Amino acid sequence: MAGAGARPGKGATVQAHRRLSTIQGSPLSLKVLIASPLETEHVKAIAATDPRVEVLYEPDLLPTPRYTADHGGVRPDLAEPESRRWRDLLAQADVSFDFDWWEPARMPANCPGLRWVQATSAGIGQFVERHGLAGSGLVFTTAAGTHAGPLAEFALMGVLHFVKGIPDLRRWQARRHWERYTTRSLAGSRVVVVGLGGIGRRVAEVFAALSARVVGVGRPGREYDVPGLTEVRPFTEIREALTGADALVLACPLTDETHGLIGPAELAALAPGAVVVNIARGPVIDEPALADALSSGRLGGACLDVFAEEPLPARSPLWAMDNVIVSPHSASTVDAENALLTELFTDNLRRWLDGRPLRNVFDREKGY
Numbered sequence: 001m002a003g004a005g006a007r008p009g010k011g012a013t014v015q016a017h018r019r020l021s022t023i024q025g026s027p028l029s030l031k032v033l034i035a036s037p038l039e040t041e042h043v044k045a046i047a048a049t050d051p052r053v054e055v056l057y058e059p060d061l062l063p064t065p066r067y068t069a070d071h072g073g074v075r076p077d078l079a080e081p082e083s084r085r086w087r088d089l090l091a092q093a094d095v096s097f098d099f100d101w102w103e104p105a106r107m108p109a110n111c112p113g114l115r116w117v118q119a120t121s122a123g124i125g126q127f128v129e130r131h132g133l134a135g136s137g138l139v140f141t142t143a144a145g146t147h148a149g150p151l152a153e154f155a156l157m158g159v160l161h162f163v164k165g166i167p168d169l170r171r172w173q174a175r176r177h178w179e180r181y182t183t184r185s186l187a188g189s190r191v192v193v194v195g196l197g198g199i200g201r202r203v204a205e206v207f208a209a210l211s212a213r214v215v216g217v218g219r220p221g222r223e224y225d226v227p228g229l230t231e232v233r234p235f236t237e238i239r240e241a242l243t244g245a246d247a248l249v250l251a252c253p254l255t256d257e258t259h260g261l262i263g264p265a266e267l268a269a270l271a272p273g274a275v276v277v278n279i280a281r282g283p284v285i286d287e288p289a290l291a292d293a294l295s296s297g298r299l300g301g302a303c304l305d306v307f308a309e310e311p312l313p314a315r316s317p318l319w320a321m322d323n324v325i326v327s328p329h330s331a332s333t334v335d336a337e338n339a340l341l342t343e344l345f346t347d348n349l350r351r352w353l354d355g356r357p358l359r360n361v362f363d364r365e366k367g368y
Helices: 040-047 080-093 104-110 125-130 148-163 166-174 198-209 235-242 264-271 287-295 339-355
Strands: 029-035 053-056 095-097 117-120 139-141 191-193 211-217 229-234 249-250 275-278 301-304 324-327
Touching: 029 040, 029 125, 029 339, 040 053, 040 080, 040 339, 080 104, 104 264, 117 198, 117 339, 148 166, 148 198, 148 249, 148 275, 191 235, 229 235, 229 264, 235 264, 235 301, 235 324, 264 287, 287 301
Parallel strands: 029 053, 029 095, 095 117, 117 139, 191 211, 191 249, 211 229, 249 275, 275 301, 301 324
Antiparallel strands: none
């Protein structure tokens, strides 16, 4: 795995296989554009998916990654010759690994042959809407599932951090203070997981494995078969689900249904000293109400990877709170992420070529 900031595979376009001729007028070559930085071994794995795959990858035309698995990076300032090269690659693409960093809103126009985009993020609803791509004829598939493990680990870390009194231990250690104390136990506690997709399922499994009583909250009218759940309730009964809960983990997509789902009344329903973890999206929770509940001591702590405004503004009171962990929207990013994304993409490539249903197709109506 290349290190942080590495420019993998710099050089000319990677041609997986020579451009094949046509049979009965149908091209045998599927041109796959790699539109965000990717290590050489993963580019080769994509190229080796099928003899019909032709990979287009010129990393010197892409943003420079700031860390391993950075799919945003620092945008390059392309001169006119490089801009022409990038436009030419866009024009050739049948399939794209990630959205175009240059002009995502113009992908339908700039990529006339494009039919499918494999995203590198699980939550693309806001992105698709913001760039006006919802009305295009493109197929989008998300990275749902690839981040479930890291996010479940993050959620567990956040809850245990406060349940086991780590903030007090750190303060005592700084003062060289020795004091016996009593901590709480995660086993037997009531943990509510909101959102029962791939991430929520994994979170539920992890907490259930440590003997927590896990309550799931999902879409109304849906039936969920999630191992480890003791109870399932719909979003419409969120307050009842939260009553007396020791921990709340938000793992749902941001939709009209979940925007502002957790407000003052929902936070008040939690047990005194409860812990809140947000690995969903910032607007799912009323951030000022959360800050008030934390500063008053009503809540025991919060572990937050997402915020209403990102980067989190310096004026936010959350920065200075001892009972808050602020994570810069990075909990899902691990050094193995690109390998997991490549596995998902190559599986979907085979499905596409075989005419089978793709995994993680984005639903425009639901927003995820």
